[in-house]
Amino acid sequence: MFPGATTDREAASYVVVGAPLDATTTFQPGTRFGPDRVRRFAETYDDYDPRTESRFSALGVHDAGDVRPWDDVPAYLDHLAAELRSVAYDDAVPLLVGGEHTVTYAGVETVDPDVLVVCDAHLDLREAYDGNPWNHACVTRRCLDDLGVDRAVIVGARTGSEAEWNRAADADVEVVAPEDAREWLDALGDGSAGDADDRPFAADESVYCSVDIDGLDPAYAPGTGTMEPFGLDPREVRDLVRAVAPRADGFDVVEVNDRDDGQAAALAGKLLREFAHSHASAVAEGRTGGSE
Structure with missing residues (x-):
């Protein structure tokens, strides 16, 4: 159980x-251990969050x-989306923990956002990778082309194929x-009402937030x-999550594996908590956006 997630x-x-x-990891496997590892390395975090004056529990x-x-993979994603839809039908926000980035497809299918905000080192805009359109290198492309997401904002991207960079030049990316x-984060603001007119989202646009942990620098x-290499630092990703959370109807953190001493999992667990604290604070203050 994720620490503090004790509500019925x-x-x-x-x-x-x-x-x-x-299933489709292309270099170092191990994302099958991601969810349990994230739960494990979140055990040491204090329940109280001084910024929002709230307790995670x-x-x-x-x-x-x-x-x-x-x-x-397609059958699994259909099943996963059905599980997530049961969450959304109960007016709860799904917090998905991967697993490879392909699982984001199920979260986006569930939430049906206007805008997908992704923290990612990779564009993930391939039509297929090694002939497989369901490879994790294709997930943002699948969300745009197959699920009808209006726009994808990819923060931290620093690599991709020539075809991906050409796709990224289109108006919907x-x-x-x-x-x-x-x-970009300064323009996005901190999610407060005073920043609403300056943020790069329209007032009526709904958002899904996905954090691929490789968006951060591997250090x-x-x-x-x-x-x-040459990626984002933890505070930048934290601030992204804090700012996007009030507008978001779903969140995931993905691509954590077991190939370190817990650094990636510790960050993932903290980012999930940051999302929940920020979203709950916005709900309490009546400043959520999008479809809320």
């Missing part, structure tokens, strides 16, 4: 769902456990390079499948 399912405002899919979080995968992330999160 029927009363929950947030539901943690583990998706330990590890009082936010109404439930841990529904893992949705165990099998080798038919915005790429924020690591060196431009702080300026901070080496426990991931495909490390890419």
Whole structure:
């Protein structure tokens, strides 16, 4: 169980769902261990959050456990989306813990956002990888082309194929390079009402937030499948999550594996908590956006 996620399912405002899919990892496998590892390395975190003056255990979080995968990725994603829809139908926010980045497809299908905000080292805009359109290198492309997401904002991207960079030049994709992330975050604001007119989302746009842990520099999160140097620092990703959370109807953190001493998992667990604290604070203050 994710520490502090003690609310009964029927009363929950947030539901943690583990998706330990590890089917298409292209370099270092191990994302099947991600959800359990994130739970383990979140055990030391204090319950109280001084910024929002709230306790994680009082936010109404439930841990529904893992949705165990099998080798038919499209069928698994359909099943995972059905599990997540049961969360959304109960007016709770799904907090998905991967697993490889492909599981984001199920979260986006559930929430049906206008905008997908992704923290990622990779563009993930391939039509297929080694002939497989369900490879984790294709997930943002699948969300745009197959699920009808209006726009994807990829923060921290610093690598991709030539075809991916060409796709990223289309009007429905915005790429924020690591060196431009702080300026973009400053424009995004902190999620407060006074920033609403300046943020790069329309007032009526709904958002899904996905954090691929490899968006961070591997110095901070080496426990991931495909490390890419020159990435984001933890505070930048924390601030992204804090700012996007009030607008978001769903969240995931993915691509954590067991190839480090817990750095990536510790960050993932903290980011999940940051999302929940920030979203709950916005709900309490009546400043959520999008479809809320």
